[in-house]
Amino acid sequence: MARKIVNRHAIGAMIRTDTAMGRFKICHPEIHEVNAFTKCFPFKSILDKGSRLPGVQNFYDDLAIMGKHYHIGALDEKMNHYREGWRVVRRHYTISNAMRKVFYDELIKAIANFSGALEGKEAEDYEFNAEVLSIKESNQMNITVKNYNLPCGMSRRLFMDVDNNIAKLPTETYKMVGPLGKGLGITPHTTGCHFAYSAGTGILVFIDLVARMLIQELGLLP
Numbered sequence: 232m233a234r235k236i237v238n239r240h241a242i243g244a245m246i247r248t249d250t251a252m253g254r255f256k257i258c259h260p261e262i263h264e265v266n267a268f269t270k271c272f273p274f275k276s277i278l279d280k281g282s283r284l285p286g287v288q289n290f291y292d293d294l295a296i297m298g299k300h301y302h303i304g305a306l307d308e309k310m311n312h313y314r315e316g317w318r319v320v321r322r323h324y325t326i327s328n329a330m331r332k333v334f335y336d337e338l339i340k341a342i343a344n345f346s347g348a349l350e351g352k353e354a355e356d357y358e359f360n361a362e363v364l365s366i367k368e369s370n371q372m373n374i375t376v377k378n379y380n381l382p383c384g385m386s387r388r389l390f391m392d393v394d395n396n397i398a399k400l401p402t403e404t405y406k407m408v409g410p411l412g413k414g415l416g417i418t419p420h421t422t423g424c425h426f427a428y429s430a431g432t433g434i435l436v437f438i439d440l441v442a443r444m445l446i447q448e449l450g451l452l453p
Contacts, residue, residue: 263332271330276370283368301409315383322385325435327375329442334363
């Protein structure tokens with residue numbers, strides 16, 4: 232009876248559109264240390280290294296993906312959700328491809344080159360590495376995380392994974408689902424003024440959009 236009453240008053244239904252991307256491990260050599268408490272973690276599929284995951288890219292030319300995120304969960308040795316007491320260790324993290332080290336370094340070089348030109352400095356022999364803008368499907372996802380060091384937190388576990396790798400201990404396996412969320416809701420036809428509010432790592436929701444705008448203004452967008 233209760234279900235019939237609920238169905239009668241329902242005005243819509245939520246349809247899950249997320250995709251389980253499978254199991255991943257952190258690619259330690261490619262970690263980008265932003266500062267002592269924040270790192271960009273590249274997660275790579277534990278499938279064959281040559282495999283590509285549908286919809287996963289290191290650069291998106293589709294504005295609709297901007298601001299979306301992945302759901303990350305730690306797995307135990309039996310590949311079940313890892314728990315700290317009764318808590319499942321998992322969290323949502325924004326896609327932040329612009330924080331990938333090779334991408335980030337290219338952006339810094341491009342800004343420095345442009346700033347030098349404005350100041351009338353002699354142009355250096357510089358060529359932007361367009362490979363970082365490849366839209367080919369990849370087996371890697373890039374997530375930037377600040378370590379809040381909470382006993383049952385995901386960020387603490389990710390940073391512990393790094394320490395374990397240094398100590399030559401087994402690294403963790405993670406399950407990822409996504410992309411999730413509505414994103415920033417921006418399209419090529421969007422008009423008007425837009426204001427972004429953020430604090431701390433909240434800027435990561437906008438970081439890929441800012442990077443794209445920068446690349447476009449510098450005339451580097453393919």
